[in-house]
Amino acid sequence: MDGAELAYDTALSTLLAVLVYVLVKVSLDAIRQWRARISVLIVGSGPVGLTAALVAVRSGKVLKLTVLDERYRTALLCRPQQIALDPRSVRFLLRLGVDFDNMEGCWRGEHFFTKVGVFQEHLLSILEQKRQKVEIGVHLGTKFSEEYLRRIPGGAWPKVIIIADGSCGDSCSVLGISSDYIVESCHAYGANATIERLDQRQVPTPEIKAHNLYFDLSAYGVDALKEPRNPTQPTAKPGFHLKIYGTFRNRYMALACTAADTKMVRFLRHTANSSIMKNIFHQSFNAYKTDIEPRLNDLTLHHMQCSRKLFEIMLSHRRVSAAYIEGDNVAVTVEGEAARVLNFDTGCGVNLGMRGLESLGTFIYKTATALDQNDVFEALSAKIQHSKQVAETFRQTGLASTLFE
Structure with a gap:
């Protein structure tokens, strides 16, 4: 065998080795991503919090889902306020399995109107049906506090915490997230x-x-x-x-x-x-x-x-809408009126919260399949940018689409 043939065989062997390595790595990464499952904690079981729970389940990356709310079930479901769901929100909720035909309310065109309590009860019933696929715990009458966090065993912290406890909630301060608003x-x-x-x-x-x-x-x-x-x-x-x-x-x-x-x-x-x-x-x-x-x-x-x-x-939106707790390796995102709120009630506050949830599924998927902290930071950065865009879009055109037209 001359030198040229030897060089050719060496190059071919190297190429085959590289191809095998790449194929094995890609296959292992695909299997790892497919099997990746995380624990998610949602604070707040209002319309946004419960919708976030459905998004988490639908992501296919949640092994254990916990929902907390300091209100008891009776106080939660008897709320008489009405919410209006615009066509975009309706389409988003339909993809999550919401059945408007079996919910008390009324339509006008593609808009749906119902009571907050009725909407929450329907979402809770959907979560109940998902228990066969995901370990779901809904703990009403349980406040998210420093004491609650101390009771979590070491190494058992959730990978993702979603704060949706409303404009008056204090869960962000429990996690050390700034309360400053723009x-x-x-x-x-x-x-x-x-x-x-x-x-x-x-x-x-x-x-x-x-x-x-x-x-x-x-x-x-x-x-x-x-x-x-x-x-x-x-x-x-x-x-x-x-x-x-x-x-x-x-x-x-x-x-x-x-x-x-x-x-x-x-x-x-x-x-x-x-x-x-x-x-x-x-x-x-x-x-x-x-x-x-x-x-x-x-x-x-x-x-x-x-x-x-x-x-x-005026529209107030939280200066810090997502964070990373390094010691416990936890990604936190703030949603709904805990993230952004108007000083003016137009009846569309829930829709503003729904906009923020449109990027939540991707955020959970990327966090669950992250290889290292850099991947988590990229997921957090994308979530922060989307949250800012939701606020800016509403500030520029929100009233025009919900009230002026």
Whole structure:
């Protein structure tokens, strides 16, 4: 055998060895990823927390799932507030196995409206059905605290912790995550009102929207029709936008307008007369309510509470929305109103929380199959970027899509 043949055989043998090594490594990595399973802890069993639980189960990478909530089942499921699920949220939930046909509520187009308690009970029933595939523990009446963490045996900490305990929760502080928020304007002004009438039924109803509203404030010296116009300034979207939502018993109203320096807006932002806004909501409700519900009159007006004046609509989102606890090798993500919240209730707060969950399945998969800390950090970085994008998108266009259109 001459030198050329020897070199050829050596090169071929080396190539075959490399190919075998690559094939074995790829196969072992594929098997490792396929078999990878982790433990996940979710703090909060509200709509976002329970939806996060379904996302975790659907990821196929969860061996043990634990859901905690300091509220007991009765307090959790009797909540009368109504939630509105837009088409995007509906499609997301359908992929998770939510059966809207077997849930109390109503449709308008592709939007679905139901009560918070009904929605939570349905998600709990789905989780109950998943126990055959995943070890699931739902512990209601159990508070997430430093004492709870101390009771976890060494080495048994969950790989992923999802915080979804709402805007008033303190679970992030238990884990040492900063409580700082970034507060940004949504370029709009708004006001809210609530009406509780115990003689009405707790029945979910579709939202009612009205646009381009003006109010007769001439009695207070404000005439919208004589508003001076500045030709050098771009024309703002005219008038106010109204949304009426909630059940017949618990009615809510949101009134908003794009930020504009008009005489009427200035007056309603700075007036000290609280009866003006109450009168606006009173007249608006009677003008746009459904035909089958009673009007508000002077005798029932005391059932309504509302903002004293227009205020700037602000979105607060957590400066740190994900973290890594190095000593225990735990990845933490913050979701729902624990991550971002409006100072203005439009009835779409759950939808804002659902947006954040759209990247949760990928985050869990990448964390479960990570080879080292760098892979976990990449998963955390992607989750943080998505959380920021959710906040920025809503700040720019959220009110337009949920209230102004």
